[in-house]
Amino acid sequence: MTMTLEHVAIWTNNLEQLKDYYAKYFDGTANKKYTNESKHFESYFLTFKSGARLELMTKPGIPRNQNDTITAQYQGLIHLAFGVDTMQEVEEKARQLKAGGFSILSGPRKTGDGYYEFETLDPDNNRLEVTARFED
Template identity: 50%
Template sequence: MRIEHLALWVRDLEAMRTFYETYFQATANEKYTNHSKGFSSYFLSFPEGGPRLELMQMPGIPDTMNDVLAQFTGLVHFAVSVGGEAAVDALTERFRTDGFPVVGEPRHTGDGYYESVIFDPEQNRVEITA
């Protein structure tokens, strides 16, 4: 078994697609739209394979009530491996320069990762790992 994909409800489908294409070299499928429900989505694939990321948008989906700076139960983050410590450092600085919040500076973790943590445009936590 394996995780096939993770899904995020988003407010701005096109901006989120562009973000993951720009910073993580994701490739989107053709946009799916269900006009009767007002639902649209993209599946994003990543260069090295692994689970895909589904971005979904539909009117009436409420914003989360969770404090994005706090930890809480449920899905809290996902990690994208970028291939090495230098790549983690470089991408973290690119996010900082481009105005995205860096909420965890690059560091070695107790469980063996080298990572930083950023917020995507809709404040989902993304770990950037070596």
Template identity: 50%
Template sequence: MRIDHLAIWVLDLESMRTFYETYFGATSNDTYRNARTGFSSYFLSFDSGARLELMQMPGIPYSQNDPFEQALGLIHFAISVGSEAAVDALTERLRADGYAVVGEPRRTGDGYYESVVLDPEQNRIEITA
């Protein structure tokens, strides 16, 4: 078994698609639109085969989670960039482009080298080696 994809409700479908294409090398399918419900989505594919679904629909409420605090439930997902140098470089690129770095590059107790950033809609992403 394998996880096929994760999904995120978003406010700005286009800017979120552009963010993951620009910084993480995702490739997007054509937008899917359901005119009856107002639902729209993109599936973003990564070289590893993992996919991220970005979804938008009127009436979806804002998350009650604070992106700077930990809470029960799904809190982050990790994207491996292949090396410690790549973690450092991408973290600095995102910082320079105005994105929040909420966890500086570091070696964790379980052996990962990672940083934590927020995407344009405040979802936590671990960037790992």
């Protein structure tokens, strides 16, 4: 049996903005929006070239995430990591996001476990990493 991570889901109050962000900056392809009117629920699945998928969901009454942008973090899922092939691509993506008005929290930098990465936040302040294997 082969196990794969099928998808990760994010609640948002900014469904269209988040869909557009992941499509523009991370090359996700969105499906047609799913709407369940009786539950006041809407969602998109974005599919990435690797086959991984991200579900973006909205529904009234979902409380905000308690993680802040810099210091306070809580147990549970804390970030999504997007992989690229080269250190140069890590740097290019950091420049692209910064030019788009998104903050770079740290990096690009070499990590102790052999990666080259930076951290950023999506429009909902979800923590993201863009990473590649470190090349000497």
